[in-house]
Amino acid sequence: MKDTFTAGDLSLRDLGYFNFKDFEDMENKKSFYVSRLKPNIAVYIKNENVEYLKNGQPRKSTIYKRVFLKGVANKIQEGEIKEISDAFVGRTEKSKVRLVVCKLTKDQFEQRRKKSLKMLKRKVLKKVILQSV
Template identity: 40%
Template sequence: MSSSSLPCKLDSPFHRIRILDSTVFQLPDSYAERYQGSGGSAHAAGMKIRLEYELKTGSFLQVDVGPGKNSDRLYGTQRTKTVEEKELCIRDLGYFSLGDFEEIEERGAFYVSRLKVNVRVYEKNGNMERFKDGKVKKQSLYKEIDIEAIMDRLELGEIIELPEVYLGRDKKLRTRLLIYKLTEEQTQKRLMVCTQQEKKKGITYKERTKFLKILITY
């Protein structure tokens, strides 16, 4: 299935631009045996549709329908196995995986993703600590970046680039990070979405999580 192609000079470096996302909706409880829900909103049954779309040609690369409880992250890992050289992968936060990003790079491809708020960001430490024998202490190779302190220095609508950072406490995935501070209007929209998600999922976000969801995109 395809539609008209997308003419754009910016997409020329990429053979394909792959967009992966999903949507989930509730079903009557009588469908719970076949389509088990994710547990939100007190519904026992739910269906999830996952779609990977190729933006340059308008083609569907993959469409899957299954229970609402199915993991997006595991599905993203499956789709990563099909990524080819010089492709660009754009994914929703539900598919966030440092391991997948690393494999995409190893395949000679590229990715764009927002950053999960619980993932730590590091830079190389210019003042590494050493043992008496001169060997560098492993825990001093990197130092954590204070993202919130950076946000405090930005003007509304301002964007900055950190060309080399390392993600994850253990993996230390080398990548490029873009930090954008939302405008007042964008902030209010994010607050509204956050409130809707809390009500829908029956959860309460921590204040730090709300702050970062509102102010930072990657």
């Protein structure tokens, strides 16, 4: 993967399937990426109120503050876009990213909901067929 990118290249990962190591390799080669964020990915920002231990080291649990995207989306209007330029993703190793949050319109939301239900029905039907064989 890392041998296929050169400086200035752009990788599009529309479905949210990615590996943080791939992104790190792309950044090291000065190439760029755009990806959807999987729902289970934790998003953080730097905490302005870091707590310090007696030895002067920062308490690790206070370096970053978790951002809940549902809360961000609730504060913006339908169709509006909010950028978080200094976001970090990942639970253990934090990768710095520029995050763009887009709130769907009601029509867009309804279309995605219908598509998801259709896909879910297919998966359930396929599972039932496989179990009966």
